[in-house]
Amino acid sequence: MRRRHTGLGAVALATLALAAAAPATATPKTPADTRGSTVAARPDTLRAAAQRAGIRIGTAVDDTALTGDQPYRQIVGREFSTVTPENAMKWEAVEPTRGTYDWAAADRLVDFARSHGQTVRGHTLVWHSQNPAWLTEAAFTPAQLREILRRHILDEVGHFKGRIWHWDVVNEAFNEDGTLRDTIWLRNLGPGYIADAFRWAHQADPEAQLFLNDYNNEGINPKTDAYYALVKRLRAEHVPVDGYGVQGHLALQYDFPADVTANLRRFDALGLQTAFTEVDVRMILPADAVKTQAQAQGFATLLRSCLLVRRCVSYTVWGFTDKYSWVPGVFDGQGAATPYDEALTPKPAYFALRDTLAVAGR
Numbered sequence: 001m002r003r004r005h006t007g008l009g010a011v012a013l014a015t016l017a018l019a020a021a022a023p024a025t026a027t028p029k030t031p032a033d034t035r036g037s038t039v040a041a042r043p044d045t046l047r048a049a050a051q052r053a054g055i056r057i058g059t060a061v062d063d064t065a066l067t068g069d070q071p072y073r074q075i076v077g078r079e080f081s082t083v084t085p086e087n088a089m090k091w092e093a094v095e096p097t098r099g100t101y102d103w104a105a106a107d108r109l110v111d112f113a114r115s116h117g118q119t120v121r122g123h124t125l126v127w128h129s130q131n132p133a134w135l136t137e138a139a140f141t142p143a144q145l146r147e148i149l150r151r152h153i154l155d156e157v158g159h160f161k162g163r164i165w166h167w168d169v170v171n172e173a174f175n176e177d178g179t180l181r182d183t184i185w186l187r188n189l190g191p192g193y194i195a196d197a198f199r200w201a202h203q204a205d206p207e208a209q210l211f212l213n214d215y216n217n218e219g220i221n222p223k224t225d226a227y228y229a230l231v232k233r234l235r236a237e238h239v240p241v242d243g244y245g246v247q248g249h250l251a252l253q254y255d256f257p258a259d260v261t262a263n264l265r266r267f268d269a270l271g272l273q274t275a276f277t278e279v280d281v282r283m284i285l286p287a288d289a290v291k292t293q294a295q296a297q298g299f300a301t302l303l304r305s306c307l308l309v310r311r312c313v314s315y316t317v318w319g320f321t322d323k324y325s326w327v328p329g330v331f332d333g334q335g336a337a338t339p340y341d342e343a344l345t346p347k348p349a350y351f352a353l354r355d356t357l358a359v360a361g362r
């Protein structure tokens, strides 16, 4: 869905800024509690607010929760207009043994999305993590690896042809200093693997919008300067790269990134779409009222940048509830990173997102 190219008027911009400064509204028990509030026709879901603001709002989806947790499933369908499989489309999941595909979990999400009028962000085709052992533990020649990668992309994108809105084609290609990450792909195929991956994905599904995706790429820094130079070169070579994805994994113990809007605007100026693809704001536990308010501002800060950039088309959180968040399993002693708590109750971050969208939608 393309965003209306209506630049936010001065009033909306000012209101957006005020909304950003004001503390997130108190946390009624459920979103429905704010119905009948004094604010006329305030949209009562993220999805409704985002539609009026002209972007899609999304979440990563855990397959086990989608199939086994009915309240979770209801929120995914009610609050979001785009979904991303948290793990189900990764190489280790779809091709656990060479030439044997398992599309079941990914198809479940694609079918769910279709029945709920949602788009799907495909995640991810080329990465250095979650590759199957048969791929990483064998001694393939570079030529063999290139053909294996080509086959993988053609098979996976081809399987979902016509059903994927965005593909995260290449994930996390750069280091923080702007050098290319040392991966099985760079070592064996050279830097050209990136352009090849985009060409193969486009060949398999010419309608899908093809994204680069990374973390710590919100503001202007050596990493994003490297992405900017890469995108300029790829576009000059007519490589079909359509979008720049910002994962947006923030943490309260670190500063929020600066100049995010300026960074997105320079990719927008190259003709690219942009998207926030994996937003969460983790904290050192235990959570408290100050931390959850600061967290709300973190979510809203990135959302405001999306709303201020012409072709920022979507904002996706990396799981909407602390109940299934990846964070505690990776960052010891940290968590509470999402807009809903473990009991699937919305936190201040939920209302900060909805209020920020509601302002933009006026």
Ligand code: G3I
Binding pocket: 086, 087, 129, 130, 171, 247, 278, 326
């Ligand atoms: O599937 C196995 C299961 O068979 C086994 O019983 C279980 C226990 O070991 O592990 C399961 O695999 C886990 C997998 O998620 C699927 O649940 C892996 O151990 C676990 O490491 C993996 O974590 C995922 C992580 O990527 C891997 O790097 C997270 O769920 C997922 O949220 C996270 O997502 C990434 C994005 O794809 C890219 N950007 C960063 C983001 C956070 O790391």
